[in-house]
Amino acid sequence: MDNFFVHPSSYVDKDVSIGDGTKIWHFCHILPNTIIGKNCSFGQNCVVGPNVKIGNGVKVQNNISIYDGVEIEDDVFLGPSCVFTNVINPRAFIPRKDEFKKTLLKKGCSIGANVTIVCGVTIGEYALIGAGAVVTKDVKPYSLMVGVPARQSGWVDKAGNRMNFDKNGIAIDSFDGTKYIIIDGEIKEL
Secondary structure, three states: OOOOEEOOOOEEOOOEEEOOOOEEOOOOEEOOOEEEOOOOEEOOOOEEOOOOEEOOOOEEOOOOEEOOOEEEOOOOEEOOOOEEOOOOOOEOOEOOHHHOOOEEEOOOOEEOOOOEEOOOOEEOOOOEEOOOOEEOOOEOOOEEEEOOOOEEEEEEOOOOOEOOOOOOOEEEOOOOOOEEEEEOOEEEEO
């Protein structure tokens, strides 16, 4: 017996692995060779795959297509109608399936509603991408990114709260009390 839920209006193709506790709601299609971890949630009208790997605890809101070339680590949040691409220069009349670029979303990052992620980027751990942003380059861990194109406007902790650094340049994570410092433009754990 399967320990996951798939709504009757959704389709799951052969050669798909779905982890325990995962819920796939209305009008979704999971394509072949896709791996979905435990305790994930897919809102209505999502298409996933083929050849996509999704970690545990991932929340995928309504109206999202996750294409070949996208990999999503654990505990990632995808806001409604966010968009992934997988080819840099698409043309309807030129096949480019051998040119798919890898996009990686690292553990704990959150992607806001209507964000567009141009293929070939990595979004760092616990980064937060604000609604409507267009991500065109790699995003550092814990970065708060907003705008078109997306630019860093601060740092966030694991809970998604803006980090406030004291006079010694140290910030404390509101989620677990971890202390951080910025060294050479990167967040480092103390």
